Amino acid sequence: MKMSTLNEETHPTPQFTRGEWINLNGEWDFAFDDDNQGEKENWFAKHSFDKKIQVPFTYETKASGIGEEKFHPYIWYRRSFEVPDHVQDQRTILHFNASDYITKVWVDGVFVGQHQGGYTRFSFDVSDVLQETEQHELVVKVEDSDSCAQPRGKQRWIAENFGCWYVQTTGIWQTVWLEFVNRAHLESVKITPDVDTSSVAIEYLIEGVDANRGLTLKTDIQFKGQPVKSFIQNVDSSSSEIKIKMTSDVEEWKLKLWHPHHPNLYDVTFTLYEGEKELDQVYSYFGMRKVSIENGKVLLNNSPIYQKLILDQGYWPDTHLTPPSEEALIEDIDRTLEMGFNGARKHQKIEDPCYLYWCDKKGLLVWSEVAATYEFSDEAIDNFTTEWMEIVRQNYNHPSIITWTPFNESWGVKQIFNQKKQQRFTESIYYLTKAIDDMRPVIVNDGWEHTISDILTLHDYEELGSALYKRYEDKEKIVTNSVPHNKDKYAFAKGYEYKGQPIIISEYGGIAFDEGRGWGYGHQVTTEEEFFKRYHEITQAIKDLDYVSGYCYTQITDVQQEINGLLTEDRKPKVDLKKVREVNK
Template structure:
């Protein structure tokens, strides 16, 4: 990230490769200055703005949404329709290739035109998507790229912490409309590797690979895969695909390469580099660089296991907001600062709350050894439309982020958001079961939490939320494990652990939201009474954290939260990432 100072504010540029888990050398970054316009009367398509860039009278810095200061606009009022325009050039060499236009994320319904030709549309705010624009680009001129994004205040679309009224309220913040992650181009040969799904198995020292080609070429085709660890060759093998989707399982040990298999852990996040080379008629057509971690997540006897050993999870609730850029991370350095400070406070993971985070954040978690619970943005009302919207996008997210070793848990639902009658309504219960099994059909290896907080249906972990202020009260309440897990009483005064008809089946139990302690400030809020001094904060933090750790059947916790976010001021760090309490004092309590 290049950052320059002006007299009034910073200027941000996102220049990093956007998808480091599946990287090619050649790409074109389309971030930067675009023309921009609001279309409040929704007349742009009728008047064919895709042919009239002069209709867009503003400028915006992509990938920051118009609501952010970093965009250069900084208007928080909701606008349902926004338009973007920029030009780009391609070489004659690239004109002979397939041109793929990629969006890492755009919220919510995105339509694309190139040189006036309608390319396609995508619905969803958090999943990445792409279009083949080969038929529309022209190497002899400036190419015109026009994007329209339609958003709404509907509670039927997955919105996460984005408000659906005109003002912030509770723990919901300014909405984000339009492009909010990197836009980029790749120029690819006729036959390419779309994706490789990689599944490690530490029990057999093997790796299962599922290759997906965009097509099977007419000529002789082979894929050469090379796996290295710290530059040393571990395995090299060739497959000759007979169809677009080939699968193979390979052992990582052999008499030739006597390498000890290095497992991925928070303490030692060992990664294996892998290169995929696709040859057609002996010519190298496509080359992709990736990586994987040899690690296993499992559950046994009420414990979460990492690589067959129990792991006590100490997580932070991380909402991924920044002052000038909101949902969009401003830079690699900003993401690394959050990760490093989380680790410095003695936490070994984050629960990414109501947001599917930037792929580069996950890349750095993979590198640094930070565990991640990946949580979907919630809808807030239940309907057939909400079910369809949620299911489609959740499947995309799980598929796209499957290969990241740092992700150890999927969290599709939180606190009955989007399923408000789940306690008794069998239809809403069935929806959560369906999402559980859809997730397991894609990824059978990670735990899935259905309704983090309370009113669980089918769930691999029982995740409970409780903002009790006093450690003594918390400890005594949770000593009565049977009463909580048999639904004899609410665990947090108002919600039960299970929806009606569902029962505890020996799952691990974690307190996945607690704390939320805020220093006294009339401009914002936290959970419970605000504190006035560092000593008061530390006493409350220590007492409630120790109460959780003193309960032997609880296998981890998640403190609310990493940073302040707009009006919510219960972060351990301020919005600008300045610590409120010395990091080592938080670590001392976590490590005790």
């Protein structure tokens, strides 16, 4: 077990980091519990597990050391950990970056809590249950299901893969780690840039506040190592807000904006004091950027931006949803930029926090989407709403995220076209998202049958550029629902109308090579020449539609049986990437 510092290993949450933490990834004991007997038989108390697994890879993957794709609804993990001597007087916080779906946790035989949701971070303060021993035992039970009321995204709910649904993800699939804090510590920060006033608002939440302790919070902002602003706030309640003017009288420290061409980031350090004593220190960062909509265009920092996105599902051959390494995430981002795309639509997945960190640093725009449910019920509404609100709060501070996309192609709301209940559900998610974050556009039902939505997005896998252009040449026919744009799908649900929103073709292409297996959209091609003829024609058709503000090509890599990637599943280019870049110019 290694005590990690920022200089040795990237922090599991790079936008909210402390200097010391312990990575609990690696070999754990593991067991299947198909009959769900573990809790009755007290498996959380010194029980023998018969397998080993490499966390954070799920048992379905080769990298886990198990590689069994059969669905098991109940699984168990166990490992030991130590608390270093120099932090024995601090609180011990156990963090999970993601575990699918219901996670129950015991430490030293004592139940410490549970979390529901497959794509959000969660933590437990385990300090009060630690026994007076050098080695502590951590036991985790994960319960999963094949329910369509559970947000599952591209995870299959039957025994075999089908269509564009793949092997399920069960259990821990992102980093597990320990952190040590004072009883009074910074719990979270919410950072809201305001480009128009050259200021930033910072809301903070502090755990363990005692009104009589005389706490202060110091906020230090730097740009490329140079001081910009410093501010000290008296802490007399658990939450508060400060607003800081970012400009300086010194000429060279005018506002530095975040943009794909210059992804400027401000570093910020929060230090919590009791008198002169330092209680906590957290490093973060933010980007000064503004996303807005005017006259049917998406604006970034008050200037129109044409979005050239690629669909990215974030799967790897031996690790599935779990990135095999930080380097693998960086490689995907670099490939995306190399091909001339300026953004990614992260499809039906919330990616590892390191991905968003590198998108922030490298200037890749991100549409943040959530895993869909596939039925409409009270249970599905509860599950989806809770998890989506966590996602928005947890990823709010990332400047690379410029759009929230909670619904896709009527998944989970099949009757949205004419059923008021489903329409109202999507409206409620729109307004809840806006209540937390009013600075980003929200797309409701990406692809077709929009209700209330800041951007009108259309999906179309037409093979012929001429046919694609002809279909969309008359904008009015599309936006007034006079004709369907995608077979029998219309742009808006009944009762909703176009209000001048920007229009983006947010799925198209999906061209696959004839490999004698798998599938893509339309006829498979046999040569690179055939590929580029089709790719150029359909992309140019979209570019020639002057009212369209961008596009999203399907997709960056193959995914299991879906072979329409520009790269293979193991990231080998299928075509000349320089020619892809030429098409995107």
